Amino acid sequence: AVLKAALAEATAPPYGPPKAFPSQLPGTPEQQKAMEKFASVKGPAPDVPAPPSYTNLGRNLMQLPEADRALIVNEWTKIEGLMADMLQTRGVFMTNAPAACLAHMNEFCRASCELRALTSAYCGLMIGVTNPETTAETRAFTDCYDSNILTKVLKAKEKADQQFSEIQSAALTGIASSADETSKQKLADKAQAQFLALSTELAQRQFACRVLHDEICKASLRKEMDSVMASHAGMMRTIDEQGFVHREEERKASDAPPTALQMVTASLKREDVIFTYLKKVWSRAIEEHDEGKRLISMEWGEFYAAIDEMAQELTKWGEAHIAERLSTKTLENQALKHRLYMLERSVAQYEAAKAGEQTSMARRIDVAVKDQCYSLLFKIDSLERKLLSSKKELIEMERTVRERLKIEFEDLVKDLGTQLTMVKSQFKEYRESLQQDMKSNLHDIRKEALMKMVKSGSAPIELKRMTLKMAHTEDTIEDLTIENSELKRALLKVRTMNNVKDLSIRMSYDKRLKAMQTGQLETSKELYNDKAETQKKMEMLTSRLDDTNSLLAAAESERDRLRKELELANRNKQTLLTWKVAKTQLLSELEARVKKYEKWSHIDVDKLQLELERKDSELRALQSQDPEELARHRSMMDSNARKEVEKLRRMLSNEQKLKLEAFSKLEAMRADLRWEEHWEGADDQQALASHWKKRFSESSALLSKTAEENHRLIEAMEGAGVEVPRDIREAHSAAAASPAGTAAAPPPVPAPPR
Secondary structure, eight states, rough: OHHHHHHHHHHHSSSSOOSSSSSSSSSSHHHHHHHHHHHSSSSSSSSSOOOOOOHHHHHHHHHHHHHHHHHHHHHHHHHHHHHHHHHHHOOOOOOTHHHHHHHHHHHHHHEEEEEEEEEEHHEEEEEEESSSSSSHHHHHHHHHHHIIIIIHHHHHHHHHHHHHHHHHHHHTTTTOOTTTTTHHHHHHHHHHHHHHSSSSSSHHHHHHHHHHHHHHHOOOOOOOOHHHHHHHHHHHHHHHHHHHHHHHHHHHHHOOOOOOOHHHHHHHOOOHHHHHHHHHHHHHHHEEEEEEEEEEEOOOHHHHHHHHHHHHHHHHHHHHHHHHHHHHHHHHHHHHHHHHHHHHHHHHHHHHHHHHHHHHHHEEEEHHHHHHHHHHHHHHHHHHHHHHHHHHHHHHHHHHHHHHHHHHHHHHHHHHHHHHHHHHHHHHHHHHHHHHHHHHHHHHHHHHHHHHHHHOOOOOOOHHHHHHHHHHHHHHHHHHHHHHHHHHHHHHHHHHHHHHHHHHHHHHHHHHHHHHHHHHHHHHHHHHHHHHHHHHHHHHHHHHOOOHHHHHHHHHHHHHHHHHHHHHHHHHHHHHHHHHHHHHHHHHHHHHHHTOOOOOHHHHHHHHHHHHHHHHHHHHHHSSSSSSHHHHHHHHHHHHHHHHHHHHHHHHHHHHHHHHHHHHHHHHHHHHHHHHHHHHHHHHHHHHHHHHHHHHHHHHHHHHHHHHHHHHHHHHHHHHHHOOHHHHHHHHHHHHHHHHHHHHHHOOOOOOOO
C-alpha cells in the first residue's frame, strides 16, 4: 500500500495545469507549506486530478510515428538514468533504504513535473505551444527551452564552478589578508552556496524551475503591459479625438449657413449707425437765421425718436460684438486647454520614462558595480598571490645573485691579491737593485778617489799603503754586499713564487670545497625531503594500522557478541521447543475450556476468581488490623512507592543522559571519520594537524575533569570511612605527583612537506 501510494504521488503533479503562470516562486513560504502538506499525506493531493489510465497511454504511444516513439523512449531512458545517478550520488538504494529511496524518487519526480508544467506554460506564452503534438512542434518546444532556459542554467553552473574553483585554489594556497578577510569569507560562502545550488541534477532542475518562473513572470508581465499599452493607446486616440472636436465643429460651422446673429453682425457697423442717425437728423431738421447766425431746429419728439433708434442699433451692434468676442475667447480657451492637456500628458510620459530609466539605470549600475566588485576582489586575490610569489622569487633571486657576486668578487680579490704580491715583490726587487746600484756607484767613486790619492806623489808611502789596503777591503765588502743582494733577490723570488703557488692552491681547494659543500647541501635537501616523505608515509601507515587494528578489534568484539547472541538464541529456541512440548497438553486443555465457555471467551474467569479471592483476603486482613497501624502501613507504602518512583525517574534520566552522550560520541566519531576521509582525499596536513590538536585539547580537558571528579570521590570515600583500594590510591598519588603542565601540552605538530 505504501509503495502504491508513493508511486501515485510520484506520478501526480504537485498542482494542476497552470492557467497563466504560477503566482508564487518555488521555494517561497507558501510553496513550502504546500509541499509539506503534499509530503505529509500518503498518495496524491486531493486537488490533483487523477492520472490517465495506462491503457489509453499505451494506445496513444502505439499510434505515434516511429520517430516520436523513439524520442519518448530516449527521454524516458534519460530520466531513469538521471534518477539512478541522483540516488547513487546520495547513497540511497531500494535494497538498503526503500523509504528514503522512494522519498528521493518522489522529490525528483515532483521537480520533473514542476519543470514540465512551467516549461509548457513558458512555451505557451512564447511560441503558443503548450502540449506539442507533432514533430515540428516538439522541435520548436525543445529549441525554445534550450535557447532561453537551458543556456542560462548552463552559464550559471559554469560561473558557479569557476568561482568555486578559484576560491578553492585560493584556500589551498593559504594566501589571505587580514584587511579583506571578512569580504573574502563572504565571497567564498556565496560561491560555495552557488556551487552547491547547481551541483546535482535535482538542484539544476530546481534552478531551472526558478528561472522558468522568472521568465514566465516577465513574459506574462510583458504581455499584460502590451495589452495595457494597446488599450491605453486606444483610449488616448479617443481622448485626442474628443480634444480636437472643436476644430471639427469649426469646420462644420464654417460650412453651415450663417445664423441670425452672424447676419446682424455682418450687416451692421458702428459707422453706418452714426451715419444713418445723422442723415435722419439732417432730413428732419429746419435751417433758420437769427441775427446773422445759422441755426438748425428740430422737434423734440423726432429728435428723441432718432436718438432711441440710434441707441437701439448701437445696442444690437454691441451685443453682437460681445457675442462674437465671447465665442472667440471660448474657442481660444478650449484650444489653450487642449494644448495644456497635451503638454501635461507629454510631461507625465517624460517623467514616467525618466523614472523608469532612472530605476533601470540604478539597477544596472548596482549590478555592474557588484559584478565589478566581485571581479576586482578576484583580481585582487590573484594579484596578491602573484605579488607574494614574485616577492619570494625576488628574495630567491637576490640570494642567488649575492652568492654569484660573492663568488665572482672573491675570485677577483684573490687575483688582485696575487697581482699585489707580485707587484710588491717586484717593488722590493727594484728597490734592492736600486740600492745596490747606488752603493756600487758610491764605491766606484770612493775607489777612484782613493786610487787618485795612491797615485799622487805628494802623499806619504805609509798613507798610500793604508789607502790601498782600505780599497782592497772595501772591494771585498762590496763583493760580499753584491752577493748578499743577489741572494736576497733570489730569496724574494722564491718567497713570491711560494706565495703565488699557495694562493693558487688555496683557490683550487676553495673551489673544490665549495663544490663539495654545494653537493652536500643538495644531498642533504634530498635526504631531508626523503626523510620527511618517509616520516609522513610512516605516520599515515601507522594511523592506518591503528585504524585497522581498532576496526579488527571492533569486528572481533562484534563477532564475539554475535556468537554469544547466537548461542543465547539457540538456547532460547531449545527452551521454547521444550516449553512448547511441555505446554502442548495444557494448550489442548485450554482450547477445550475455551470451546466449553465460548460465551466468556473474552474474559479470563480463573484470573478474575483468583483476583477476587486475593482481594477478599486482603480486605479481611485490613479489617482485622488496627486503624492507626493501617494508616501507618499505608503511609509507609506510599512513601516507599514515591521513593521507588523517584529512583526509577533518576535511573531513567541517567539512562537518557548516557544514551544522549553515547549518541553524541557516536556522531563525533562519525564526523571525525568523515573529516579524516576528506583530509585523506584533500591531503591537507595543516587542517588535519589543527583538528587533532583541537581533539587533544578536548581530551585533555575531559581527562582533567575526570581526574578532579576521581579526586573528590576518593576524598569523599575517605571522609565517610570507606576503605579505598591500594592500587587506586597509588595511581591517584602518582597522578597528583606528576606536573600538571605536562598533561595539557599538545604533541608537536609535524610540519607539512615542502
